[in-house]
Amino acid sequence: MALSRWGAVLAGTTALIVLVSGCGSSGSSSGANGSSASDQHVEKLTFDFPVAVAGPVAQDVKDLVNQFNQTHKNIQVSPVFTGDYQTTMTKVQTAAKAGSTPDVAVLQSTDMYSLLDANLILPIDQFATSDSDKQWLTSFYPALMANSTLNGKTYGIPFQRSTLLLYYNKDEFNRAGLDPNSPPTSWDELVKDGKMLTKNGQWGLEIPTSGLTYWEFQPFAIENGQNVVGDAANKVTYDDPKVAQALQFFADLSKKDKIEPTGLLGWTTAPTDFESGKAAMIYHSSGSLTSILKTAKFNVGVAELPGNVQKGSPTGGGNLYVFNTKDSAKEQAAYEFVKWMAQPDNAAKWSIETGYVGSSPAVYETDAMKQYLQKTPQAAAIQQQMQSAAKELGTHDGQEIQSILSTACQQVLTANVTPQQALKDAQQKADQILSKYQN
Amino acid sequence: MGLVQVGSPVVHMPRPRRFTRRAWQGYLMLLPSAVILLTFTIWPMIIALYHSLCLQDSAHPVPKFVGLANFGMLFHSHLFWQVMGNTFLFIVATVPVSLVAAMILAVMLNRRYRLTGFFRVALFHPTVLPLVSAASIWLFMYTPDYGLIDKALSAFGGAQLNWLGQPRTAIWAIIIMTIWKQLGYFVIFYLAGLQGIGKDPYEAADVDGASAWTTFWTITVPLLMSTTMFVFTIAMVDAFQLVDQLYVMTQGGPDNGTNMLLFYIYQQSFTYQNTGEASALSVILIAMLIFVAILQNVVDKRVHYES
Numbered sequence: 050m051a052l053s054r055w056g057a058v059l060a061g062t063t064a065l066i067v068l069v070s071g072c073g074s075s076g077s078s079s080g081a082n083g084s085s086a087s088d089q090h091v092e093k094l095t096f097d098f099p100v101a102v103a104g105p106v107a108q109d110v111k112d113l114v115n116q117f118n119q120t121h122k123n124i125q126v127s128p129v130f131t132g133d134y135q136t137t138m139t140k141v142q143t144a145a146k147a148g149s150t151p152d153v154a155v156l157q158s159t160d161m162y163s164l165l166d167a168n169l170i171l172p173i174d175q176f177a178t179s180d181s182d183k184q185w186l187t188s189f190y191p192a193l194m195a196n197s198t199l200n201g202k203t204y205g206i207p208f209q210r211s212t213l214l215l216y217y218n219k220d221e222f223n224r225a226g227l228d229p230n231s232p233p234t235s236w237d238e239l240v241k242d243g244k245m246l247t248k249n250g251q252w253g254l255e256i257p258t259s260g261l262t263y264w265e266f267q268p269f270a271i272e273n274g275q276n277v278v279g280d281a282a283n284k285v286t287y288d289d290p291k292v293a294q295a296l297q298f299f300a301d302l303s304k305k306d307k308i309e310p311t312g313l314l315g316w317t318t319a320p321t322d323f324e325s326g327k328a329a330m331i332y333h334s335s336g337s338l339t340s341i342l343k344t345a346k347f348n349v350g351v352a353e354l355p356g357n358v359q360k361g362s363p364t365g366g367g368n369l370y371v372f373n374t375k376d377s378a379k380e381q382a383a384y385e386f387v388k389w390m391a392q393p394d395n396a397a398k399w400s401i402e403t404g405y406v407g408s409s410p411a412v413y414e415t416d417a418m419k420q421y422l423q424k425t426p427q428a429a430a431i432q433q434q435m436q437s438a439a440k441e442l443g444t445h446d447g448q449e450i451q452s453i454l455s456t457a458c459q460q461v462l463t464a465n466v467t468p469q470q471a472l473k474d475a476q477q478k479a480d481q482i483l484s485k486y487q488n
Numbered sequence: 489m490g491l492v493q494v495g496s497p498v499v500h501m502p503r504p505r506r507f508t509r510r511a512w513q514g515y516l517m518l519l520p521s522a523v524i525l526l527t528f529t530i531w532p533m534i535i536a537l538y539h540s541l542c543l544q545d546s547a548h549p550v551p552k553f554v555g556l557a558n559f560g561m562l563f564h565s566h567l568f569w570q571v572m573g574n575t576f577l578f579i580v581a582t583v584p585v586s587l588v589a590a591m592i593l594a595v596m597l598n599r600r601y602r603l604t605g606f607f608r609v610a611l612f613h614p615t616v617l618p619l620v621s622a623a624s625i626w627l628f629m630y631t632p633d634y635g636l637i638d639k640a641l642s643a644f645g646g647a648q649l650n651w652l653g654q655p656r657t658a659i660w661a662i663i664i665m666t667i668w669k670q671l672g673y674f675v676i677f678y679l680a681g682l683q684g685i686g687k688d689p690y691e692a693a694d695v696d697g698a699s700a701w702t703t704f705w706t707i708t709v710p711l712l713m714s715t716t717m718f719v720f721t722i723a724m725v726d727a728f729q730l731v732d733q734l735y736v737m738t739q740g741g742p743d744n745g746t747n748m749l750l751f752y753i754y755q756q757s758f759t760y761q762n763t764g765e766a767s768a769l770s771v772i773l774i775a776m777l778i779f780v781a782i783l784q785n786v787v788d789k790r791v792h793y794e795s
Binding site for chain 1: 545546547548549627631632633634650652653654655738739741742743744755758759760761762
């Protein structure tokens with residue numbers, strides 16, 4: 050008896066400890082450095098990719114990879130679908146500690162700092178040496194590169210990047226006596242329109258707030274003239290008075306103006322409510338554009354987010370990274386793959402399938418994109434939003450720093466904590482963590 | 489730990505020598521489980537203990553010995569105590585309720601009525617569902633406005649509640665869901681326990697004219713004590729291991745209102761890469777589980793196993 054009871058308890062802890070201790074063993078790179086790259090040699094690359102939006106997107110990625118493999122005889126990429134961003138990052142970091150990483154992967158742009166701290170990724174500049182490649186590196190939207198460069202070096206190539214957009218129900222605008230072709234462009238109009246659209250069984254506005262609350266809050270800080278993060282990777286500005294003011298406005302939408310439900314809203318609740326007519330306006334990722342247009346049975350309007358002292362929205366989503374595999378032939382091949390995946394035609398196809406941002410102005414010059422925009426004028430809002438988009442909250446220990454801000458926002462949204470108090474605490478916690486990275 | 493006793497050789501040998509052939513056989517048979525136990529339980533525990541004494545995170549990839557600093561940091565962190573408080577509340581709210589409800593339901597289902605089979609299946613089916621899908625279903629039921637629960641409440645004029653959207657209600661939402669999920673599993677054990685009680689005590693009670701309540705309280709409950717102890721252990725271990733529904737339903741939020749020990753360890757270890765802190769938390773978890781095991785062993789000595 051005694052043995053089996055101990056066994057039950059020990060078994061209970063085992064799984065956990067194995068996992069935790071698995072992180073411990075470091076070093077011992079697998080490196081699989083067979084023969085060097087001769088002309089006949091085929092470089093075999095593993096490519097980890099997450100899928101963060103609904104729809105058959107994983108298949109689209111595989112199609113793209115197949116196309117690459119057919120046109121590049123000496124490189125063979127095997128795509129590995131790895132769940133969502135978080136899972137993929139966990140997998141990569143854990144695998145790295147056991148000495149094996151993928152050769153190339155899509156990971157959140159904000160994970161760049163953590164990947165660098167673990168010495169897992171390489172600067173793209175080291176491969177982009179020709180003039181045309183150098184020019185290619187500068188072709189992307191600056192807002193997207195704010196999360197892809199550090200100290201003048203580029204570490205990530207925009208691939209499935211997104212931004213927040215305002216989706217609104219044009220039919221409800223008509224019914225409420227509002228002009229369906231002029232969505233709110235300022236905070237005041239947002240509240241005013243929201244009040245007119247709020248009625249029994251329908252909210253004027255829904256902004257998802259559970260989970261990664263920091264991202265949905267960021268537009269308000271940017272629009273109020275002070276983003277929560279600057280260029281530095283070890284500094285945040287949570288306790289700036291303008292940020293506090295923005296958070297007050299964000300919370301007032303539900304608490305004072307009553308155009309939003311109180312409490313936290315799930316990420317997937319907002320589009321579901323929008324599509325079923327329970328919310329007349331929502332803030333959501335551009336990555337949801339295709340699925341919202343497909344599902345909604347009414348005229349959907351899409352616009353850039355309303356501004357205050359300026360317009361703005363954070364970018365989001367994932368970049369392509371070349372991993373430090375200590376095998377230069379593989380690394381070079383990984384770069385070829387990244388470059389190919391990010392070229393305008395492929396980026397256009399990818400953007401059309403999903404609603405992800407076309408990563409450079411050139412993408413919007415492609416024929417496929419032009420045709421698509423004619424058929425789906427709503428997607429133009431994405432390109433428009435890119436003009437005023439800003440850096441997503443990304444620093445060293447990024448996920449923890451983000452979660453500190455999310456928690457502060459949640460405190461203000463769900464309890465009687467003032468923005469000043471919550472943000473002051475958050476700043477203190479963030480400073481404590483970031484103080485490790487002062488050099 | 490009983491390991492040696494099980495392996496120790498035959499009792500009836502005249503002069504037991506240490507390594508007779510039969511003794512070797514015994515050890516050999518134990519070897520596979522011993523190896524597994526050592527590799528996957530004891531060794532990781534030692535490693536975790538070592539890492540808990542090291543500073544190791546993204547800024548310090550190479551472990552640096554810092555003594556008890558990780559524990560000191562945890563004990564000074566508001567979040568740690570919030571997490572411990574949540575874990576404690578969760579255990580206190582789920583374990584006794586599940587135990588009592590399971591026992592009562594088992595006694596009711598132990599009789600043969602026309603619908604007994606149906607009720608048994610109905611009660612047991614949540615156990616068969618994977619926790620992740622159950623959590624997804626409850627996530628939908630808890631949705632404000634058109635979720636099943638809010639709809640039902642509003643039909644009776646109740647206030648609209650965003651169950652998972654507020655720290656105070658979110659943890660209760662998780663507790664209710666967990667009790668629902670594990671109740672059927674415990675009922676099965678109690679049903680088995682009830683089958684093990686003979687008819688005699690009940691017939692004797694009947695002859696003495698004892699009321700149903702007295703019978704339940706003086707016969708059923710004491711004779712089910714060994715089952716209760718067993719279910720209690722399982723429930724305690726389960727309560728510490730809860731993580732799936734948090735992942736699906738709240739991610740530990742809002743405002744860490746549903747963050748519990750194991751989920752916190754997962755966050756620290758895999759999301760934030762704070763290996764040192766995560767190991768310190770694991771050590772605390774192990775210590776608590778060992779404490780539960782010891783406590784249970786002590787109480788166990790007072791329980792009869794024969795009926």
